[in-house]
Amino acid sequence: MPPLRIALVDDHPIVRSGFRQLLEMEPGWTVTAEIGSARELGAWMLGGACDVMVMDLTLPDGDGLVLIRHVLAQRPGLAVVVLSMHDGMLFVQDALSAGARGYVTKRAAPDELVDAIRAVSAGEVYLGTDVRTQGNDGEQGGQEHLLPELTLREAQVFLLLARGHSVARVAATIGISNKTAYAHRANIYQKLQLRSDFQLHELALKRGLVS
Template identity: 45%
Template sequence: MTIRILLLDDHAVVRSGYRRLLDAEPGFEVVAEAATCDEAYACLQRGGVDVAVVDISLRGSSGIEAIRRMLARAPELRILVLSMHDNPGYITQAMRAGAVGYLTKSCEPAEMFDAIRAAAGGRRTLSPEVAQSLATAALDGEHGLSRLTPREFEVLRMAAGGDSAATIARRMHLSQKTVLNHMSAIRQKLEADNDFKLLRLAMCHGLVDLPAAFAYRG
């Protein structure tokens, strides 16, 4: 049986490289490509996709929220994340949103092929460095962001990156009031009574780099 694949990545060169690799592998066929979440949703409406290979770092949108919304449209879809991030926060929230596997972009092609086959069969797969990251965080007790829901995690990530409540609301298809309510819940869960503490936590957990953090507008 041929596994039909959707590629969601906002870099055309990356998608082209993955397409060449996957189309050359027996049993795989890339049937759709998308640069944005909306393009991915449109592809799913046409049907015929078994596995979506998704990058959660998408310009102008929420990758983790995209996972949730893609599965709402196509519950039978299997999603494999292929990301540059091996931070336990990203991994945990992507899996909570419904992904069945998580690899970093440094993985070998054979590892990606195996993960796609596992995803198509509904089996969970983590690359070794991803599993190590989760294990280290669990042992060290440092993964405080696990208290957040996937949506709260994305709101925090975008806010710490400098996005306003209005921008976050637009990108996540929420009202500004809902975004502000999420920020209030985030502060309570992380025991951060001001935005500077939130920024520090976001930086410590690798959600935002230092220059981006200083661009925060509240």
């Protein structure tokens, strides 16, 4: 089989180093790039190459969901695996909607990342064990259960606004029109009795949805 080239996108050098050692133990696998920011990713995209990209959703200068869409717009055939601290089904669904083929949380056993890369490189979709468990339970897991007043889509918009996204960026991230995003925000304000994005962020802090 031809060598498998992997790029690691995470802002923590120790995390990247640890996973690099793990992945390069697999025969024929090589980590061709360690990338720590959206800016570095943009520069690497000009000439770098890989078969699988492992990406954290939280970078200091960019949102992983937006970056996935940008990367895949330039390289539609690239297999992306999300490796994230977030285990809520909202994040999983948004990542898959953006084009990711795999989703593994950072609490998972290290071998799960190996399994995910092996699966997506073969054209399959892979969800980590803890993510699959949430889905099989038929319950909302992680963060979204703290927003029972909202629909699933409204909860997605709420979380993105709480993370500091503009309405236009929310629309681009989850693939809806600006008009629809504004309508969702208006519904959120009404249901949660909010008057501003500042109050929305304060509520997100109170409920432990953002740090």
